[in-house]
Amino acid sequence: MTALIIWANASFSQVVVGSGTNPSNNAMFSVVNNEDNAAKSKGMMIPTVNNETELPLYNASLPDHFTRDPTMQGMIMYRKDIQRVVVYDGEKWKPTFYESGGRTTRASMNPATPENNLPSVGCILIGCGEKDVPFGFYNTTLDGDNLGIIDAQGTVNSNFSNFTFKESGFYKILISLKVKTSGIHVSPPVISFRALKNGNVLARNDVSLNEAILITAGANRVGTMEFLAMFDKGDQLKVQVSGGVSILTVADVYKIVPTDGTFISIEKL
Incomplete structure (x- = not known):
């Protein structure tokens, strides 16, 4: 198993996973892939759900199906049914982009x-x-x-x-x-x-x-x-x-x- 290298600088609250070097001074959290081939390359998995009903704050009784929570604005997840990353805008979850003609x-x-x-x-x-x-x-x-x-x-x-x-x-x-x-x-x-x-x-x-x-x-x-x-x-x-x-x-x-x-x-x- 490839070991993960975690580097933290407490004074700037910066965390880097996968490398001892921070790729950007402006990044609070970075995941670095140092491999150069498909066999060893590693990616990052974000939380996934199967469909809309599994997203946080889902409420079928509401017109837009979601309870409002401005503190969650900017949270992202992946929906498998539509094969899209979705983002919560403070009122509802919505895809980050649409196919041509879909919207x-x-x-x-x-x-x-x-x-x-x-x-x-x-x-x-x-x-x-x-x-x-x-x-x-x-x-x-x-x-x-x-x-x-x-x-x-x-x-x-x-x-x-x-x-x-x-x-x-x-x-x-x-x-x-x-x-x-x-x-x-x-x-x-x-x-x-x-x-x-x-x-x-x-x-x-x-x-x-x-x-x-x-x-x-x-x-x-x-x-x-x-x-x-x-x-x-x-x-x-x-x-x-x-x-x-x-x-x-x-x-x-x-x-x-x-x-x-x-x-x-x-x-x-």
Whole structure:
């Protein structure tokens, strides 16, 4: 049996297992593998459980299945059933990362929205208006809310949000909007996509809706915007659109059309 070498420096409360040399002065506890081949290499086993019901603080009677204990925040264990390391955040146990598509919310617009109620912005020579996009759970085939962040009413609420994040972390956002224009141009019409976090612009993309036609009337185009962002628990997100004006635009109206090309996808990374 390979002997373990334990080295401790009481003045700094540092413990090293497997070596007489501390690999980092900033580490309180280090496990070092000095072997250079598979036969002799050794790893570290963290506590394991078979499934969710064996995790500390499990309580089936609670909505999220766990009793809250902030003193345990940061504790880690390994769940065999999902083959993931899980961490306790002070309220519940959650995986440290997710497979692609496993933690995604997709929302769309109500396809039954009358033409005169569609989100629209008007542009003239002096400027453009702006409008919130009312995303919600409307496409029962494609939409899904694995993150549990779609606001209950399924539209922009009084807090200027479609989505309220339940977990802090990095998210990938994809916004796709089908836009109908009804103006006359001698340059490509441009619409501005904006993602607002807690009422402030987080990301913006000016999308050219038609790069080939010099004069456009009644054009329909799909524009997209994709970005990564950090959200804290409780942060709110909404999507807003505005038009782009130049001296070559006489007048224009941009309408967001609820089709398969109009949706938002939010994935937790």
